[in-house]
Amino acid sequence: MQDLTGKRKMKTKKRKLKNIFRLTAMLLFAFVVLFGLGSNADAAEPKKITTKAVTVATVNVYNQKIVSQNNLDITVSFDITNEIGTQAGIMYSIGLIAEEEDGTQKIIHQKVYSEDVLSLVERDSISKIITYSAPSYVKGRYELFVQVGNSNGLPFGIVPVGKVEFNGNGEQVSALGCFLTIDGEQGLKKYELLQGTDVEKNETLMLNCEILNNLDRQISIMPIIETRLRTVFGKNVSNEKGAQLDLEPGQKTAWKFVIPKLTEPQAYQGNINFLDIATNEIISSNITARYVLRGLSATIQNVVFDKSGYEAGEIAKASFFWSASADSFPGSRKGKTQFTGGNLRILMKNSEGQVCGPEKIERVSAENDGKIINLEMAITAKCTNPKIAVVIEDGAGLVLAKNDLSIITKNSPTNAINNNELLFGINANKIFVVSVIVIIVLIVLSGIFLLMLKKRRMKMMDTAKMLLLGAFLFSSLLFANNNAKATNFTDAEGASYDVYFTNSHYYDGTLHYYPGENMTIEFITNFLWCTNTIKDVYVYAQAYKKSFLGLYLASGSPVLLLDGDYSGTPKTTSIFNTISMPAGSSIGDYYVQFDVSYFDSADNYTYETAFNMPYLVVNPPVIPKTGT
DSSP, X not given: OHHHHHHHHHHHHHHHHHHHHHHXXXXXXXHHHHHHXXXXXXXHSOOOEEEEOBOOOOXXXXXXXXXXXXXXXXXXXXXXXXXXXXXXXXXXXXXXXXXXXXXXXXXXXXXXOTTOOEEEOTTEEEEEEEEEEOOTTOEEEEEEEEEEXXXXXXXXXXXXXXXXXXXXXXXXXXXXXXXXXXXXXXXOOXXXXXXXXXXXXXSOEXXXXXXXXXXXXXXXXXXXXXXXXXXXXXXXXXXXXXXXXXXXXXXXXXXXEEOOOOSSOEEEEEEEEEEETTTTEEOSOOEEEEEEEOSSOOXXXXXXXSOSOBOTTOEEEEEEEEEOOTTOSTTOTTXXXXXXXEEEEEEEEOTTSOBOSOOEEEEEOGGGTTSEEXXXXXXXXXXXXXXXXXXXXXXXXXXXXXXXXXXXXXXXXXXSOOTTOEETTEEHHHHHHHHHHHHHHHXXXXXXXXXXXXXXXXXXXXXXXXXXHHHHHHHHHHHSSOOOEEEEEEOTTXXXXXXXXXXXXXXXXXXXXXXXXXEEEEEXXXXXXXXXXXXXXXXXXXEEXXXXXXXXXXXXXXXXXXXXXXXXXXXXXXSEEEEEEEOOSSSEEEEEEXXXXXXXXXXXXXXXXXXXXXXXXXXXXXXXXOOO
């Protein structure tokens, strides 16, 4: 019997060993097949480059709303906020977007309030109430927006304010099917208005349009051409007028004229409008045309300091974001101008003109082009309301870019609450109002409590439940459906994206949602790149949840946010895209990842960049029962 039992054990052991060998063989076979085929597939794929998205600023717009309207005059209120560091050179604008017949959206007018340049310390904000005047020709329904950027031309964020109706005179001259050409170029190649075509100093850039007179009278017009550095927020460097054009009522004619070029190599934006010579009023929507004057150049994109003022003996910390020659982009007509290296110089003076410390000199080269450089500067004298001169020069000392910044010294509200500070995503003024409401509610509850005590009809448990109800009312009013949390990031090619999470329950450094809820995201794209090679860009949002092993696993399916082309003309029908996606079915740590992918003109996958935003899924507050 023992021998039989031993044989059975031996057979069982052999069977287990065979199963282990079979399983091992199957795993080895699967490993060879999967990884072997994977290697062949990788060899056949185009080269893919993965890059990290860069957050270059944390300035955003909140609480935007229309206060009042008197036909063409609209009063708008909004808050400009800054989360990290001290940001100088902040500018803002208000404008109108019209929807074209094909469903695309176009900015027809934009007013930059360049006389009001701001600086904000960390966790600071400022409220603005601005009266915007629309052009006299606007008639119908438009989207009103607010956009912020810096004086170097770098946009920070753009938000819709709301739909508005105008009853202007409707007298307008239309520019249709506009494009750029370079005079004398073989083949009469056409360039998109926002393509950022690179041109030589001796070449002539032409704007070509069909001009339609929508008026019932004869009109004489001339183009007014305003040129700014890089974008609408850049310095106004030129204002010129073109030749006169006479149009009969209803006449449509082809017209081309010269876009005046500057002499300094850099990227420029031309804003073109047509002037009614008889009335001296603008009578057309804005036409935006971007071009790059070829040659060695550099751009100071943004500089953020850790504080707004310093004492002697302190170390000032700054992050510096820059880019080299503006003609260094994919598909430039004549190739990029090589930047062989140079120096960044930063000199800080106080309000009395005294130097705050030694000039900071840092080497810049092609290796750190488009990257954030972290700097430290020794402070040797008290530095209040600093004036900061930032310069980039080439190896021979030629100045390629210069920017002067002014910062107003004030204490950061990091550990204090003032009227403008955001706490958990809501304004302190709202906290005051909510507190008053809660006090009134508690007074009413106290009255009921005393009355019931007097009648001896209230138990101790009822008292506790009443207090719990009061606490719940306070927390519900304080944290329910507060302001949107905003963030922005820049991809490897310089396009920037503004992301607004509009239905988070509250924000204490992390977004909060309840199980089973949807996350509403407003996604806004700013196409700022220059290219002569059309490529596709896709942006997807995907939620990930942290598992018990500490790994983040995909939660739900990816959602398409953007399908656009690389020339700056989105294929989507709007500048502002809003999507809704599941936040998560169960409580836990999550993040939503935004993946930006590029494809070349042959649909080959070229490279991608990604940006993550953390959030929590938490249980909702429990409503206390008040019954017995």
